[in-house]
Amino acid sequence: MVSVDASHRSFAPGKLVAVYIGLTTLLAVAMFCALTIGPVSLTFAELWAAFTGQGTIATETILMDIRAPRMVLGIMVGGSLAISGACLQGLLRNPLADPGLIGITAGASLAVVFVIVLGAGVIALLPPVLEVAVIPLAAFAGGMAVTFLVLGTARIGGQFSVARLILVGVAITAISGAMIGVMVLMSNDQQLRELTFWTMGSLARSNWSTVVIACVIMVVSSLALLRYRRELDMMQLGERAAFHAGVDVGRVKFQICFLVAVAVGAGVSAAGPIGFVGLVAPHMTRLFIRASHFVVLPVSALVGANILLFADLFVRNAIPPSEIPIGIATSLLGGPFFLWLLLRNRRI
Amino acid sequence: MIEGAAINLSLGGKPILKDVTVGLHPGELLAVCGPNGAGKSTLLSALAGEHALCAASVRYEGTAANKLSTMQLSKRRVVLEQSPTLSAEFTLTELVELGAPIGVAPEEMDALTTPILTMLGLWDMKDRYVSELSGGQRHKAHLARILTQLHGNRQMGHRCHVFLDEPTASLDISQQAVVLKAMQRLTREGVGVLVVLHDLNLAAGFADRVILMREGRVLYSDVPSAVLTEERLTDTYETPILVETASSGQMIIQPRF
Numbered sequence: 001m002v003s004v005d006a007s008h009r010s011f012a013p014g015k016l017v018a019v020y021i022g023l024t025t026l027l028a029v030a031m032f033c034a035l036t037i038g039p040v041s042l043t044f045a046e047l048w049a050a051f052t053g054q055g056t057i058a059t060e061t062i063l064m065d066i067r068a069p070r071m072v073l074g075i076m077v078g079g080s081l082a083i084s085g086a087c088l089q090g091l092l093r094n095p096l097a098d099p100g101l102i103g104i105t106a107g108a109s110l111a112v113v114f115v116i117v118l119g120a121g122v123i124a125l126l127p128p129v130l131e132v133a134v135i136p137l138a139a140f141a142g143g144m145a146v147t148f149l150v151l152g153t154a155r156i157g158g159q160f161s162v163a164r165l166i167l168v169g170v171a172i173t174a175i176s177g178a179m180i181g182v183m184v185l186m187s188n189d190q191q192l193r194e195l196t197f198w199t200m201g202s203l204a205r206s207n208w209s210t211v212v213i214a215c216v217i218m219v220v221s222s223l224a225l226l227r228y229r230r231e232l233d234m235m236q237l238g239e240r241a242a243f244h245a246g247v248d249v250g251r252v253k254f255q256i257c258f259l260v261a262v263a264v265g266a267g268v269s270a271a272g273p274i275g276f277v278g279l280v281a282p283h284m285t286r287l288f289i290r291a292s293h294f295v296v297l298p299v300s301a302l303v304g305a306n307i308l309l310f311a312d313l314f315v316r317n318a319i320p321p322s323e324i325p326i327g328i329a330t331s332l333l334g335g336p337f338f339l340w341l342l343l344r345n346r347r348i
Numbered sequence: 349m350i351e352g353a354a355i356n357l358s359l360g361g362k363p364i365l366k367d368v369t370v371g372l373h374p375g376e377l378l379a380v381c382g383p384n385g386a387g388k389s390t391l392l393s394a395l396a397g398e399h400a401l402c403a404a405s406v407r408y409e410g411t412a413a414n415k416l417s418t419m420q421l422s423k424r425r426v427v428l429e430q431s432p433t434l435s436a437e438f439t440l441t442e443l444v445e446l447g448a449p450i451g452v453a454p455e456e457m458d459a460l461t462t463p464i465l466t467m468l469g470l471w472d473m474k475d476r477y478v479s480e481l482s483g484g485q486r487h488k489a490h491l492a493r494i495l496t497q498l499h500g501n502r503q504m505g506h507r508c509h510v511f512l513d514e515p516t517a518s519l520d521i522s523q524q525a526v527v528l529k530a531m532q533r534l535t536r537e538g539v540g541v542l543v544v545l546h547d548l549n550l551a552a553g554f555a556d557r558v559i560l561m562r563e564g565r566v567l568y569s570d571v572p573s574a575v576l577t578e579e580r581l582t583d584t585y586e587t588p589i590l591v592e593t594a595s596s597g598q599m600i601i602q603p604r605f
Binding site: 090093230233234236238240241243244245247248286292 | 393396398417418419421422423425426427429432433434435436437438442446447449450494497
């Protein structure tokens, strides 16, 4: 098999190692900050004591029940969104591709909004365990329903059409947006606050029960996406040339879209729809390093995890005790940086 | 051997290939010529197994193309499109290595690509980004990519043939000769090469056999001196064409002004 070594010649191995070390160090800093900075600030000694079982109950509760699941979710959502975005951009050969583009995020959000506004009575009747899980499940079901709808309608005469996939995704996003608008008009104050979370995203509701399930799905689907690095490189030659080189283009397109849908659906079910990361993380990676997907996918994942953790730090601490929706923060932090990179680099 | 037997293909309701029978033999350089819209590129893509509608009519060493997987097809033939593209910012080396079949070890990569890059005069620019190369250099870079696929396949014991669609269109006169001489060398190693050419002089100078097409049909198929005659070319292109033989014995073909 063609190895990683053979596929990033544009990239000095030393520089690649430096990028990995730099991003991993940054992520470690972000993780440390995520665990220690907040309404209750913790020192390194307190952190160490809590992890070794020698901390106070209050410290351990803050760390293990609130901050740690939130941090893990942030890393996983950021990483999987970035890999999903990089895969879609590579697959569609379109720098504007984003997981939101194929309607999955909108479908998941719509399902949740429906449940919150119209299903409040039904939720109240459920046992507490199910009550907690019903909204994430709705998000996941909504995302998957849209996925199958989009994948099903994107086939013409047995062939999988990416253009049709995007157009169906755009239509579903538009319809979902309109229906969410109607639901917002129908909602009361309490529901409206709830809707903000599910339309702009947040890591605030992280708890181990939802985080573990979502993270397992995100890790499995992201690792599966990493297996398509060679095919994604081939797709940069165009679909015909990729076919000539041995890529079963239709099958690869379907499988990548399906895995992206699963990863994004799982992310939305735990953290709501978080925009911008899937678009910007791969671009930041490509602006720093012009290399094949063997490098772009894992580096994008690190960039995405960093973006989301730092964005979450910002929203948690900008105007305490209130919390800004993280979707606003990812755009506020990432947008200007992205613009600066674009202006600095004239290749795009 | 790659054979197409009575290929009929319609695209968008319009018949493009009409009852075309053609074979590419090992060790043969076969030039496909004809006016615009004759169906040359479609014939190439049909023989490459791209069209499911007629894949049953194409056989690779006796096996119908529709019975071969995409990966199996890629082991039996390599294809250079008329206008190859590249969306990513790859270096020339990265692009060329994309052609390496699965199974080529990283330590074998240099041994596989270096002779190809050297032969095509690309060695000095192997670390440059493809986007920084001229149009002709880019075309040669893609040619190097498919030759890497070819040689990788052959190293693994696969009998593999070459399809080229207008490989000389963006090259200067010396580079045209470099490319076609490289193809001639391949034929001496037993590789069959099918090349779509607009330049009849190149077809006359390098091909072992020429197919002349018009309106989706093969009109003539024979050695160059038999096919590229004034009468046949004038009839095929519907314009007066002059064919002369230089003192060196080389055929010179041009429109009669």
